[in-house]
Amino acid sequence: MTATAAERAAMTHALEIARRGPRGLNPQVGAVILSPAGDVLAEGWHRGAGTPHAEVDALSKLTPDQLRGATAVVTLEPCNHTGRTGPCAQALIDAGVARVLYALDDPGAVSGGGTERMRAAGIDVVAGEQAASAHALIDDWLTVQRLGRPHVTVKWAQSLDGRAAAADGSSQWITGPEARADVHRRRAAADAIVVGTGTVLADDPALTARDGAALHPHQPVPVVIGARETPSDAAVRRHPLAPLFYPGHDLDGVLADLRDRGIQRVFIEGGPTLASAFLAAGLADEVLAYVAPVLLGGPKLALGDIGVTTIDEARRLIVDRWLPLGADLLAVARPAGAAEDTAGSTLPADEYISRNEGAA
Template sequence: MAVTEAERRAMTRALELAANGPRGVNPQVGAVILSSDGETMAEGWHRGAGTPHAEVDALSKLAPGAARGATAVVTLEPCNHTGRTGPCALALIDAGITRVVYALDDPGAVSGGGADRLRAAGVDVESGEQADAAHTLIDGWLTAQRLGRPHVTVKWAQSLDGRAAASDGSSQWITGPAARADVHRRRAESDAIVVGTGTVLADDPALTARDGDALLPHQPTPVVIGSRVTPADAALRRHPNSPLFYDTRDLHAVLADLHSRGVQRVFVEGGPTLASAFVASGLVDRVLAYVAPVLLGGDRLALTDLGIPSIDRALRLEIDEWVPLGPDLLAIAHPATATDSPTEGAD
């Protein structure tokens, strides 16, 4: 049975509801219960670890038996395991739901499989509706499930000839206002913003996400990597969120600790040395390269040595999107050879 127009509208609404939930060890999920004639009966979303999942939250707003014959529209495949809460697939079956439409499969080895359980119980199941939008919403959680670490975006701004700064070290501003505003918006979509001590000492960045002079509602936690001491009066020490400091070059260890703190999306903009370290370590899921129509020359490249000895060993990227930003151009890309390995799903 094809997805109906009412179900498509319900999925759009479910994605909006999902965004209300917090990012953390659990995914953001939204659910809408539709009557047999396509009318919305109840809505729900997941409010964090240990709270009812979106499907159960929506069902809880209905009288016993009211969901019989109804359709559940959910942004993620209903889970199939018992953790701090029970399996959502079983809750839907017990409630008498006869059709489920969901966007994305659950990648968890334990939590996945809800669709099969529903079908085995005679429930009609349709998957893939607005999958791209659902993936964008929870890409950080999906990466954490597959790789056991946060989703990492590395950003840099460069001249047309690949330089991040002029020969005297000055770099403000290579790009124009539209590109800088885009950076701040993307900062606000992240959980942590990562720089090296070199950037802190050279630029004294505030590491906030701003709209002009105003702080945006969501602020990423500042993360500083390196052995040099951050001055007591550094701007980032006045950040709304307490900074995290890592005196190590072990990026895997840093990401593991951030993952344990519930960080899903990491935004790296700490200069050529740190950006290159993440790339060389194979820890990059997305690249944001802001290219300005200026020429600088010199040796201050946007990336340093990546340990690539010849052209046949080059790190190939796939372009997701080219975004014009005033006179500048943003390239959004991901590594073409990225590999994933499944881990167990969260509760």
């Protein structure tokens, strides 16, 4: 049976209330309980790791008599494992609901399988209602499940001849105000902003996301990678969020730790050395190259060695969008080799920013 009008409306509402939950280790999930007649009885959403899942939150607001024969509308397939909380599939079975309608399958090898468990108990289960909207809602979390690490954007600004700075090292400003404003919008859409100690020592960046002189409501966690010590008076230490420092250059280890902290989108803005390291390691899911109509010449290239020794080894990119920004041009691109794997699984940068702009 397909979704009824009441169930479709309930799913739309469940997707809306799911956004009240935090982004992090767990996905944002919403749930609505309907009576057999299609009336809304209760709603719930997941408030973070260790708290009741959306289904259980909604179920807890009703009596056994109200739940008997009810329909649960959930944005993600009810889980089938015991972690900090019990399996939601079993909670729905125990509650006596007659029907479950959900949007998106749970991709977890451990947490998935709730559908089979509920159907075996006699519950009518319908999957796929508003799946595209549910995918967009938890796109970042799904990317972490697929890759085992956060989504990584590598950004740099360069002159038309490929330089990140003049011969004396000065680089402020290669690009114009429109491009710099775009960078800050993208910083605000990220969970973490990453630089190397070389950038900290050379430029003393604040690593904040700003709207003119004001801070954006959402700030990325500042991350510094490298063995050299960050000075005690460095601007990054005055960031609204406590910075994270990683000695050494274990990029996989850094990303694994950031993942475990609930960070899902990482913005690499650490100069040619760090950008080249992420690209060489195959850890870039997106490239943002801001190109300014200036010529600098000299040795300060925007990228260093990325492991390409012959043209056959070139790192091919697919440009999803060319964006004029004042006098500058932004290329939004992704690795060509990952095109098939990532198609439909990650939001283009501009859609992501539009969706999250102004988020707390």
